[in-house]
Amino acid sequence: MAFAAFQTAEAVPQAPKRHSRIALLLLLPGIAYLMLFFLAPLVSLLLTSLQAPREFGDIGQFDYAFNWQNYVTVVQSYLPHIMRSFGYALAATVLALLFSYPLAYFIGVKARRWPMLQALMLVLVIAPFFISFLLRTLAWKQILSDESFVITSLKALSLMAPDAHFTGTPFAVIFGLTYNFIPFMTLPLYTTLERLDLRYLEAGGDLYAGPFTVFRKVTVPLSMPGIVAGTLLTFIPAAGDYVNASRDFLGGTDTQMMGNVIEANFLVLLNYPAAAALSIILMAAILVLVGLYVKRAGTEDLL
Amino acid sequence: MIRALIAQARNSQLNRRALLAGAGAGATALALAACSTGGAQGKPKPAADTSAEDKTLNWANWAAYIDEDDSGAYPTLERFTEETGITVNYEVAVDDNNTYYGKVKDQLALGQDIGADTAVLTDWMIARWIRFGYAQKLNHDNIPNLANLNPALLEPDFDKGREYSVPWQGGFAGICWNTEAIPGGLESVEDLWNSDLKGRVGVLSEMRDTMGLIMLQNGVDIAGDWGDDDFTAGIDVLRKQVADGQVRNIKGNSYLEDLKSEDTLAAICWSGDITVINAEAGDKWQFAIPTAGGTLWNDNFLVPIGSPRKANAEALMNYYYEPEVAAEVAAWVNFITPVVGAKEAAAAIDPELAENQLIFPNAETLSTAHIFRSLDGAEEQKYQAEFQSILLGA
Known part of the structure; x- marks a missing residue:
């Protein structure tokens, strides 16, 4: 979706010349799909989030109501988790950008002369997708466990305290999020950098700009669509991720994110309204944050 | 669910335009029905039993919770099919009491078939199903081997007399x-x-x-x-x-x-x-x-309210309460069998196994364990x- 949007971004938009019934007919499956799998669940979620516990009801029994206090309660109970979700997602996005930009620049610009190398490196970026990300995350948990080679070596070099550990800490969760979302950052960056016209960089140099200034004033602005797309594709799923932070994967009791809270409320506590209210809050917060970000980044016509 | 929808669509003679117009509203209503939490209606009614004509059975169980041979087949289950003619579709569908409940609760509340004619769940979850009316009452006449049940497990506070549930392993x-x-x-x-x-x-x-x-x-x-x-x-x-x-x-x-x-x-x-x-x-x-x-703790068989194959499920329970069969399962899964006589049957195969207190606990070991x-x-x-x-x- 995002990729296509950026590729056509520079084309002059062409309005259709006449309205056709066939076009409407062709749209129908898409609209039906959205109604059935997006709008209907969303309405249901909204209604659930306003439910009130049934009087003298058993666990998990709720009736439709307008119990907006649910939202206040969940924010009061889970504010740390909400903040943590966005904090971790932000950290992971920044880290992923720092790792991905040089990588994408190398593949998209430096490797242009060797198409084979370019293709090979792209395959390497995409290759992890061939294995379920659950398995890859579990593998990291093993690689970074207390008695693993990595951790014992770090301890032997006194880079880690003897009784310190990695799994179950915020670092492990941010590490996992960064690792899992790097391809989503690299690919959009690559698509914009690959089309970067190097003559602009030359022109910058001719106008006495140093390499850093050229990068800052020319390369970064030209690759902005890729940066925006990559950060969105990383930040949005990372904020809602519940796998990396889960206690069964890289997280511990003090790294639980919003997704984990929703899961616990839905599956264990059977507090469906709380789970639904948290989901709505997560969606709304992401929408607002992303809206602000896109507006600031000045690429709103790309969305 | 889908079958019901098709039937509904057939019954209502809608022309195409009306159907399309109604689709939006229908979709919303449908999603709401599917996602209803708890439901306002009372307890669901048990499904009619068609076991006499339908010799199949769907069994939802946990991973590594039945004897398996090297080819991945289940020897005791194969013998059950030979003896009774009931084909069992054994599914490792339960990996957590809570997620399984989350998956099937809406169909249970509507009294629909959840795709399992018997499921094995832990005591406290069984208690919830019984309280909500999500389990069918068992006919003990079909389970004569229930006489082999360890008397200590006959009267749990959530199911006195084992009217709804039968222990599988503990x-x-x-x-x-x-x-x-x-x-x-x-x-x-x-x-x-x-x-x-x-x-x-x-x-x-x-x-x-x-x-x-x-x-x-x-x-x-x-x-x-x-x-x-x-x-x-x-x-x-x-x-x-x-x-x-x-x-x-x-x-x-x-x-x-x-x-x-x-x-x-x-x-x-x-x-x-x-x-x-x-x-x-x-x-x-x-x-x-x-x-x-x-x-x-114990995991127990129960028959979900929407299952039309209760008698087949009862036949399965009866079969696994034969001491020899129970011993074979216990020797493989390493959990406690609730079947009296299984220890003696196991001693015939492997005397050392029969002395393992974690599989065949004696009264002394059992006295140190308590049920929450x-x-x-x-x-x-x-x-x-x-x-x-x-x-x-x-």
């Missing part, structure tokens, strides 16, 4: 440790809080086992009539150990991975698992029931909320 929760790291071994839950083990202790995310063991250590009779104060005292112990970093993590089945990777050196764990990981990853873990006592009493809806909500607040670090 187990203890106790403590276990890595014998290479802790050669001296552990005796009580208190030993887990030893400062030598700081950050290397795991506890289970199953509230009744973790809290059960801690409360037993506090001197509470968990099977008896304890109340809020006893639970809160236990929660305080756990909260402190988690906050101090003594407890590394709180997990479900995946706690075994932590033991293997040595992230944890000691843990609260389930009896049968230790036999399995000793076989898998070198003989270096030991299990014990703590001095203050361990918990005893059933909680009513309000208690469940309150206690789980406290327990989950520790798991979520809130």
Whole structure:
């Protein structure tokens, strides 16, 4: 979706010349799909989030109501988790950008002369997708466990305290999020950098700009669509991720994110309204944050 | 569900335009029905039994919870099919009581077939299904072998006389440790809080086992009539150990991975698992029931309310209550069999196995294990909320 949007971004938009019934007919499956799998669940979620516990009801029994206090309660109970979700997602996005930009620049610009190398490196970026990300995350948990080679070596070099550990800490969760979302950052960056016209960089140099200034004033602005797309594709799923932070994967009791809270409320506590209210809050917060970000980044016509 | 929808569509003679116009509204209503939480209607009605014509059975069970041969077939199940002519579709569909419940609860509330004619679930979850009317009443005439049920399991507080549920396998929760790291071994839950083990202790995310063991250590009779104060005292112990970093993590089945990777050196764990990981990853873990006592739980067969094959399910239960069959299963899964006579049958195959206290416990071992009493809806909500607040670090 995002990729296509950026590729056509520079084309002059062409309005259709006449309205056709066939076009409407062709749209129908898409609209039906959205109604059935997006709008209907969303309405249901909204209604659930306003439910009130049934009087003298058993666990998990709720009736439709307008119990907006649910939202206040969940924010009061889970504010740390909400903040943590966005904090971790932000950290992971920044880290992923720092790792991905040089990588994408190398593949998209430096490797242009060797198409084979370019293709090979792209395959390497995409290759992890061939294995379920659950398995890859579990593998990291093993690689970074207390008695693993990595951790014992770090301890032997006194880079880690003897009784310190990695799994179950915020670092492990941010590490996992960064690792899992790097391809989503690299690919959009690559698509914009690959089309970067190097003559602009030359022109910058001719106008006495140093390499850093050229990068800052020319390369970064030209690759902005890729940066925006990559950060969105990383930040949005990372904020809602519940796998990396889960206690069964890289997280511990003090790294639980919003997704984990929703899961616990839905599956264990059977507090469906709380789970639904948290989901709505997560969606709304992401929408607002992303809206602000896109507006600031000045690429709103790309969305 | 889909069948019902097709029938509905056939019945209502709609022209195409009206159908399209109605689609939007229909979709919303449908989604609401599918996602309804609890439902306003009363208890669902049991489905009509078609077992006489329909010789099939869908069985939802947990992983590694039945005897398996090297080719992945289930020998006892194959013999059941030979004896009764009932084809069993055995599915490893349950990997957690809560997620399984989350998956099927809406269909149960509507009295629909959930795709399983019998499911194996843990005591407290069974209690919930019975309370909500999600289980069908069993006809004991079809299960004559139920006479072989261990008398201690006949009258649980959630199902007196076993009208709705029949035990499949049980187990203890106790403590276990890595014998290479802790050669001296552990005796009580208190030993887990030893400062030598700081950050290397795991506890289970199953509230009744973790809290059960801690409360037993506090001197509470968990099977008896304890109340809020006893639970809160236990929660305080756990909260402190988690906050101090003594407890590394709180997990479900995946706690075994932590033991293997040595992230944890000691843990609260389930009896049968230790036999399995000793076989898998070198003989270096030991299990014990703590001095203050361990918990005893059972997983039980029940027939979901929407299943039209109750008699077939009863035939299956009856078959697995033959002592020889039960012995064969117990020898493979390493959990406690509820079938009296299975021990003798096992002794005929392997005398050493029959003496294993974790599979065929004697009265003395059983007296150290306690069943966590059933909680009513309000208690469940309150206690789980406290327990989950520790798991979520809130």
